[in-house]
Amino acid sequence: MKISIVLPAKNESAAIGATVKNIRTQYPQAEILVVNDGSTDDTAVVAEQAGAIVVHHPYSKGNGAAIKTGARAAQGDVIVFMDADGQHDPSDISRLLEAVSQGHDMVVGARQKGSQASLGRGFANGLYNRLASWMTGHKVEDLTSGFRAVHAEKFAEFLYLLPNGFSYPTTSTMAFFRAGYSVAYVPIHAAKRIGKSHIRIFRDGTRFLLIIFKVGTLFSPLKIFAPVAFLMFLLGSAWYAWTFASMHKFTNMSALLYTGSVITFMMGLISEQITALMYKNSV
Template sequence: MKFSVVLPAKNESSAVGSTVARVRAVLPDAEILVIDDGSTDGTAMQAQMAGANVIKHPYSKGNGAAIKTGARLATGDCIVFMDADGQHDPADIPRLLRELKNGHDMVVGARQKGSQASMGRGLANGLYNRLASWMTGHAVQDLTSGYRAVRAEKFREFLYLLPNGFSYPTTSTMAFFRAGYSVGYIPIHAAKRLGKSHIRLLRDGARFLLIIFKIGTLYSPLKIFAPIAFTMFGLASTWYGWTWWHEGRFTNMSALLYSGSVMVFLMGLISEQITALMYKGDS
């Protein structure tokens, strides 16, 4: 099998050269693509000097857009995605590829305790993992890790779904689960990045949650609609019981909540049917 390594980079001149060199030492025959996402420093020059093939975006399109560019241009049967900022240890690449050879379609480097950039980000990632596990029905060990190896042809099936921002790991993981592809994990330790992070906890954290709900709605609609419908039904019954006990009547509010719960549940059922039709050709 032929391997490609894709490194999205924006203003990473302090780290990209050493990262590429370390990847080359581990995989001397691999194709290494650095996607320069509109850098204003010497990122492209440092990557080229280290021996990478550099593809430049004329302006910054986002981390996810760089991932999509790399996925389209990579010639390998398997693609390893990793950060160019020095967080990810290239020595873990053979472990990722070994799991691919064992039958997985995607293998994610799951960051262990002490690898998170901050306590707040660690707590947020824990919340995302539990929420994604509930939606997909599978144990998600690290939803937002950008260090992963994939089978190229299967990853490209979902390029149209991937956002241009920092949420590509979230979307790709949940899409693979929904499609019935095998996702594996290996434990890794992420080092402290070199340079300044481009992620903003509040802005991108809210975006990650939105992506989870969007993908959940797209792939498992009833897991979104059913709890809302049952909650409305419960509120309607509670209000009906209270008004009947105290006033002996059935109110418009109860009727509205009952009707709303039925409508929301039916919308979930219709969405499930649409989802099934979308994946009919892939079954």
């Protein structure tokens, strides 16, 4: 297999040189692409000096946009995506590639306990993993890990779905599951990043919350809409039972809840059909 290794990088001059050199030492024949996402430091220069091919964004477009640029530029049959900040150990690449060679379409490096992550992010990741596992019916060990290996041809099918922000791992994982492709997990240890993180808890809190809904809408919207519709129906019935027992009448609140439950369920059905059309060309 011809291997391409893509590293999205924004202001990672402190770590990118050592990361690229380490990869080059272990994989001298691999294509190493660093996507310089509008860095204002020497990230591009350091990456080139270390032996990487640098693709430039004239301004910062986001981590997901850098991933898409790297995927389009990559010439390999298999693409390995990893962070440029020193969190991911290049020696783990061989383990991901081994799983790919065994027939898996996407292999994700699943961060184990002890990896460097804040308490809040660890809790959020656990919530995402449980939700995704329920949606797909498969155990999802790490939904948001950016360290993964994929078949380039199959990954290209879903580039139009990927957001320009930080949630590309979530989107790509759920898209592969929905398309019926094989997804596997390899345990890894993520080290403490070098330099300053670009993620801000308050700024990105809403974005992380939206990931939960994106998980549902990318895989099976009805699994999200149907329980909500059923809950509204139960609330409407309970309210009707109380008002009938106490006032012997059917109130507007009951009518609103019943109507809302029907509308919500129908929205779920429509969303399910739209989602199916998104994957109509997938095997």
